[in-house]
Amino acid sequence: MQYPLSPDVKPEFCTTGSFMRLPSSRDNAKIAIVGLPFDTAASFRVGARFAPQAIRQASMLLFPYHPIHKVYPFEDTNAIDIGDVSVIPHNIHRSYEIMQASMLDLMSKGIVPIGLGGDHSVTLATLRAAAKVYGPVALIQFDSHTDTWDTYYDEKYWHGSPFIRAHEEGLLQPDKVFQIGIRGTLNHPGDIDASLELGYNVITTPELKKRGMEDVVNQVKEAIGDTPCFFTFDIDFVDPAFAPGTGTPEVGGFTSLETLELVRSLTDLNYIGFDLVEVLPPYDPAQTTSLLAATLIHDFAGLVAKKMGSGTK
Template structure:
């Protein structure tokens, strides 16, 4: 409905047109309002898409020193809405998430998922892998989310990359986890992650080597292969992103996170998600607003990679 008729449409990310990708659309935001509901006391990431959209009202379309053009219009970006699912019904929800992302890919657009907890990356990667062979994952997170699992707890927010490797959804031998830090609830996590084929770059190694050198090495490994970018908001320090599911001290500042994302230029990013914003634990919408900013940064990166930005 137009405002001429006296109606305001649904609240979308940065006021994007609501609906599925149309001819010329190269990116589509997809809300994934799901969390497994298994965290002892930080349940709430299912509310993330709504809150990120609300905080996106504070993000502006133009960036004079980065992309002084309307990137959203250049991309023909739309907001496809939320996946219709029931949190807690894990396997059923995963089927629906994969189908929704697959529909966006079928229509020729890059899905930009907003989680939801980290588990949503698995069905989103499954969808991307059906359209892009030899998919490589670049996982920016304080945790590897490649933990071992038991038969009765295969799917949770710590096992999505274990499943992705075992299912062959991603080329684990060329996929990296960057920013890993902090305490874990079981021993041997890094060894298990590496046994699946993944490369792990801890926060200490990342800061010692620097963003440019780290990403340059990843770029050499991945080449022109399609990349799935998974950005967990708890890679940021809780001082700048308090509202996440599993905060870990000693993370990236907002400035460092932006710099790291911008350093990914040149990668063939075909799908992405930003996850783990948990509004019930957020403070003044800090994590949600930072997430909205990072999504806009990623859209600029996407437009640049497609050659849409002026020289």
Template sequence: MQMPKTALATLLGTAIVLANLPLTHSHRDGHHHEQVQLPLEEFAQPSSSGSQTWLEKYGKQIDQVFSGPLSFSHLPYSRCLEDENAQFDIALLGMPFDTAVTYRPGARFGPYAIRSGSRRQRESRGYTLSWKNNPYELGSRIIDCGDVPVNPFDNALAIDQMEVAYSTLLGRTPASEGSVTSITQHFAKDGKQHPRIVSLGGDHTIVLPILRSLNKVYGPVSVIHFDAHLDTWPSYPGPTSEQSRVTHGTFFYLAREEGLMTNTSIHAGIRCKLSGVADLENDASVGFQLISTDDIDDYGVAEIIKRVRERVGDSPVYLSLDIDVIDPGLAPATGTPEAGGWTTREVKRIIRGLAGLNFVGADIVEVAPAYDNAEITGIAAADIVHDFLSMLLSSKPPAPHSLFAPAKDEL
């Protein structure tokens, strides 16, 4: 079959135009991109032995979104636990622990999956319409501090390692002073500013050593808990020992026993099966109010946000989000999936509504990538972490942007 002459002429004309266009590449300096034009003849001949080096010809090595070392959103990476000179206001810290689960293991690979899911995110393109900001341009230094090398054979040792690691970073002097960390100074027992940590789990048990660390600095804190499950049970059924009481379903009960939490905490998204009303009575004694998954249909997102904000008030707040709060159809890679959860969009919207509370830290847990498909869960978790950063650094919830297109003052 012959191509029509007019189509052939158009195709040839396009090829000639494209062949004469200069090739470009970008040098990135901070958040700016400088386009460097490279003439076509630069690529016409093989390189000679005396040719330019990469640095001479192309400049600083800038990784693609799919290349380079694995850190969250291509952030600067440091082994902060041993590098005492690492400076940050917000640290991303992996806690690859999953030996206290009651169903499917695998969350030890959660930090890896979340970082992998974040590869398309980066500082230079961090602005979102929903937040109307780029968290990396709000005056704070945010870095990836790597993982706590937890022991996979001894849970007591692993929990102590996580507590020591968290306390080590929490005790550092923030890189910036002023509004970025003023919340922490207001609530800290020592009257000093402290950095904030976003932890990447790991199963939900990691919150117990985190709350122990936070208690040393702030005293008891209120907890906003996104989850399908209560996690306030006294112990797992069957024979018990002191160590076996520590599971991803009992850590809040233990935290209450140790006086690590206020009685102004709240669950959001609960839909698990219970043994009966006794579970709810026990939950209330631990200090939680409860918002169920179904409440979003009966009362709406705005009312849920209002109830959460009223519950925690002006206290120091820790936010813990189990990825299973999202429906397993949208986030299948988790250890204890429960049908009928919230959508990713609903969870993100609620998080935006919580900006301006006195957050001293946050985590996302129970991402178990062995049960994922096409990184659905890892990508969702990474996007939620991006929301956490804006949430920690915003003084109030963002207003909705203008319908159809953002106004100039919103860009």
């Protein structure tokens, strides 16, 4: 049977709950959807633990072919959905161990995981797994916040600190880290400087608007080259008018169209994993945010399929 299932095989509303009704296993899988429903590290709004379910539900509105990349992202990669990792809501460190083990198992088999968060703390677990397989990796981070703040109420592990912890643990190649779309009010003038001092490349929303998409994309591609690269996408990169269902919204962001164009332009990189985080279904009554998130997951898979050279028609 061909996957994703088309509506003339079974109506979209008849589903087992996987992303676009993907199977949980099949031979030669190159992509795996993985739910990471941990949100105990959020600092304000909570509810991202329900995002994997909501994104999967919204994915029923998608069709299998990607007309921009000219691929079938999930069919060409024999993609699977292995369900949610069984995290422990009140224990971030044990949850990290569980998430890391799941991601390490996939990456060790050459499978590209696409994680459905969860708050942004979950990315640290995946980067730990990636470093064990690939060594320190490059990072593309779409976000309105740098998430390089050290502590929160003296706690070092929360959704505002994954990328300072990743630097301390040697998981990243700092000169190949790009934090794109940073904007909004700050606690103090040095917030962005914290990332720059780590050696990261910070491209704020005003800078991206001024320089233009093509110039920024060319910089990213030139710097990263063929280095194994992880792509993490915080949905608050998008303006809350287009993605209201998130924990720490920042106005003055990008439209859904601008976001898709930017992601789709980041082709030909050596992606070894993705995640999409900080979707909060309780603040997303019309599924606007979840549908955009599902579309971005489709795009991530399209980038992998295109890199594989599996273009069709």
